[in-house]
Amino acid sequence: xxxxxxxxxxxxxxxxxxxxxxxxxxxxxxxxxxxxxxxxxxxxxxxxxxxxxxxxxxxxxxxxxxxxxxxxxxxxxxxxxxxxxxxxxxxxxxxxxxxxxxxxxxxxxxxxxxxxxxxxxxxxxxxxxxxxxxxxxxxxxxxxxxxxxxxxxxxxxxxxxxxxxxxxxxxxxxxxxxxxxxxxxxxxxxxxxxxxxxxxxxxxxxxxxxxxxxxxxxxxxxxxxxxxxxxxxxxxxxxxxxxxxxxxxxxxxxxxxxxxxxxxxxxxxxxxxxxxxxxxxxxxxxxxxxxxxxxxxxx
Amino acid sequence: xxxxxxxxxxxxxxxxxxxxxxxxxxxxxxxxxxxxxxxxxxxxxxxxxxxxxxxxxxxxxxxxxxxxxxxxxxxxxxxxxxxxxxxxxxxxxxxxxxxxxxxxxxxxxxxxxxxxxxxxxxxxxxxxxxxxxxxxxxxxxxxxxxxxxxxxxxxxxxxxxxxxxxxxxxxxxxxxxxxxxxxxxxxxxxxxxxxxxxx
Numbered sequence: 379x380x381x382x383x384x385x386x387x388x389x390x391x392x393x394x395x396x397x398x399x400x401x402x403x404x405x406x407x408x409x410x411x412x413x414x415x416x417x418x419x420x421x422x423x424x425x426x427x428x429x430x431x432x433x434x435x436x437x438x439x440x441x442x443x444x445x446x447x448x449x450x451x452x453x454x455x456x457x458x459x460x461x462x463x464x465x466x467x468x469x470x471x472x473x474x475x476x477x478x479x480x481x482x483x484x485x486x487x488x489x490x491x492x493x494x495x496x497x498x499x500x501x502x503x504x505x506x507x508x509x510x511x512x513x514x515x516x517x518x519x520x521x522x523x524x525x526x527x528x529x530x531x532x533x534x535x536x537x538x539x540x541x542x543x544x545x546x547x548x549x550x551x552x553x554x555x556x557x558x559x560x561x562x563x564x565x566x567x568x569x570x571x572x573x574x575x576x577x578x579x580x581x582x583x584x585x586x587x588x589x590x591x592x593x594x595x596x597x598x599x600x601x602x603x604x605x606x607x608x609x610x611x612x613x614x615x616x617x618x619x620x621x622x623x624x625x626x627x628x629x630x631x632x633x634x635x636x637x638x639x640x641x642x643x644x645x646x647x648x649x650x651x652x653x654x655x656x657x658x659x660x661x662x663x664x665x666x667x668x669x670x671x672x673x674x675x676x677x
Numbered sequence: 678x679x680x681x682x683x684x685x686x687x688x689x690x691x692x693x694x695x696x697x698x699x700x701x702x703x704x705x706x707x708x709x710x711x712x713x714x715x716x717x718x719x720x721x722x723x724x725x726x727x728x729x730x731x732x733x734x735x736x737x738x739x740x741x742x743x744x745x746x747x748x749x750x751x752x753x754x755x756x757x758x759x760x761x762x763x764x765x766x767x768x769x770x771x772x773x774x775x776x777x778x779x780x781x782x783x784x785x786x787x788x789x790x791x792x793x794x795x796x797x798x799x800x801x802x803x804x805x806x807x808x809x810x811x812x813x814x815x816x817x818x819x820x821x822x823x824x825x826x827x828x829x830x831x832x833x834x835x836x837x838x839x840x841x842x843x844x845x846x847x848x849x850x851x852x853x854x855x856x857x858x859x860x861x862x863x864x865x866x867x868x869x870x871x872x873x874x875x876x
Contacts (some may be wrong), residue, residue: 385807392804393826396861398701399735399768421743423699423736456793457782459737460825482801482825505802550678639698639744640720 388505391652393527397591398505400424400528400614404604404635405593407431407618410449411498412560413455417621420631426616427453432489432536433569433619433658435616436670442490445473447479454480462509464628467676469566470493470503477506483528485509486521487604489535489618498676501525513546513593513673516572519582521676522589523575529588531612536619538660540606540674542595547594547610557583574618596673599657601637601650625655670673686713694719696726698744700736704862706735708870716809720752724776729838730763730873733770735824735860738795741773742784751786758788763876765869766856773829774856779830789832789854797828809859811840811848814868821847821859829858 403423408414409431417425422578428602429445430438444465454461460482465472467486472493476484486499488511501508502525511532518529531545531550551574560568560583569579579591594612598604599620602677615638621631634651640646681760693709695702697718703869708715708734714716731754745751757765766774766789774789780796786787798805805823807817829846832838840848840857848857848869853876 385805387805389806391863392801392824395701395860396801396804397703397738398863399824401701401703401736402697402699403737403740418739420835421740421741423740454800460801477802480800480802555791608855620759635740635743635749640748643720660776661711 393507395588397509397528398595399462401591402639403614404617404631405462405614406621406631406639407616408453408622410507411452413622413627414453414457414461416628417510417631418457420461420628421635422459422631423614424454424462424540425457426462426464426485426618427481428464431619431622432672433538433623434490434536436672437537442466442492444469444475447475449525450476450479450481464490466490467492467495468499470499473499473506473508473566475506477504481506483507486526486605487511488532488672492675498524500653501527509593509675511676512550514572515550515557515582516574517574517677518550518588519578520593521573526590528593530593530595530616532661533570533594534666535596535672536661537597537656537663537666538599538620540599540603540664541663543594543596543598543607544610546596546673547607547612550592551611552586554582554586554588558586598634599660600654601633601647604634604637605647607643608638614638619658623658630654630657688712688714691715691726691729691874692717693724693730693732693874696731696733696741696750696770698736698748699740701860701862702734702763705732705734705765705767705870706859706865708862709874712867712871712874714874720748722750725750725753725757728757728763731757732765732873733773734862735768735769735770738769738772738778739783741769750819754786760855763832763873764854765873766854766857767860767862768824768826771829771856771858774806774854777831783813789849789851789856790836791829791849791856793833794830796797796825797830798826801825807842809840809842809847811861811869813839814872819861819868820864820866822861822863824860824863826858827843
């Protein structure tokens with residue numbers, strides 16, 4: 379419980395609070411206001427404003443940076459739902475720019491080219507909440523220690539292949555379960571092995587869940603992918619290239635929204651999956667050169 | 678006063694339905710269960726029919742409207758309200774029930790006689806916490822959590838204003854409907870949920 383007196387903005391409770399509001403929803407990557415309106419109309423609970431979706435970033439190569447503020451502003455004006463935007467790992471000046479623009483959430487993202495190979499952004503310094511990717515529990519807790527108010531699996535963005543998101547979600551949940559079974563005197567050594575702040579390890583051991591919401595991202599392309607990730611414990615879904623790189627974006631967007639709400643009802647997931655046209659073309663992870671894998675960026 | 682007597686809550690006979698289209702319904706679930714009432718996630722007419730109480734949580738009202746297009750619970754919700762069963766609305770729930778929505782204008786159910794302005798306080802960096810005076814809960818202030826909050830711009834004659842902040846109503850009651858633009862489910866203070874269970 380917070381003990382405030384007057385009006386206070388940017389506190390931890392309102393940062394995590396916005397993440398709570400996004401639960402059970404779908405956050406969609408959009409590159410212009412036309413896409414953003416399609417996403418909002420299809421029931422997205424937020425949009426991620428980008429210059430290029432991850433599949434195009436992967437194809438084009440080169441350095442991927444924060445989007446042009448003009449694009450972000452155009453998207454913000456076109457919708458009433460929250461607007462997120464990405465910054466490079468460690469690029470706190472890009473984050474300051476996004477905060478000044480009034481975006482609702484910042485994704486410190488491995489999809490962009492990292493700006494700092496050693497340090498992530500100290501996110502407690504900002505009023506705007508941050509989401510960060512994680513591949514395992516230690517990584518999630520390091521980001522939360524730095525002030526992330528929301529965690530998402532990294533998956534492997536821009537591939538249309540859900541296998542990495544599944545791997546990351548399963549691993550994080552398995553490591554959480556293991557912590558809950560450990561005795562107090564085992565937690566410090568586990569904390570050392572994971573490279574995670576001890577007080578957060580202790581908290582997870584006690585509560586059996588991450589201290590902030592945990593969403594899925596990276597390779598989700600179909601309603602069944604979304605249902606899979608929700609059943610594996612994701613609390614909401616990010617869809618990047620999966621919608622606007624598919625044959626017919628609007629119906630697919632709507633179908634994924636419905637599949638996330640009714641993820642436990644296979645009849646509805648079947649119904650919404652019917653006749654959506656082709657999904658985005660997928661990539662097999664083993665065929666991607668190691669230095670082009672995004673999940674290894676950040677630590 | 679303790680809500681639990683002989684380890685059995687005085688609310689144990691109640692089943693509180695949580696509209697589970699999208700949003701922070703699990704935070705409401707925790708608050709309600711801590712008081713000893715049962716909860717049920719509502720996604721179908723049948724779920725709602727089993728509920729003695731209904732909570733419409735925070736989330737995105739446009740997402741709720743989209744899901745209602747395909748999974749139309751509006752008639753069952755109207756029947757629940759018409760039968761005098763209690764309803765608690767937070768944030769997006771108030772928008773869904775309002776008689777009029779502005780900024781931008783959008784469809785709503787017209788069950789609560791208020792005009793609501795969406796995102797009236799700005800973007801997420803303007804989201805805030807503030808202590809609220811809620812006289813019907815007693816003298817102790819209530820921790821108000823406002824997240825991209827809407828503003829209740831106008832209230833009809835049948836609507837009772839239970840609390841104001843900065844000159845605008847933030848907690849209102851119309852017969853069996855209790856609506857608020859803040860999030861008691863995130864505050865750790867269960868007095869509003871308890872007031873709801875008592876109605």
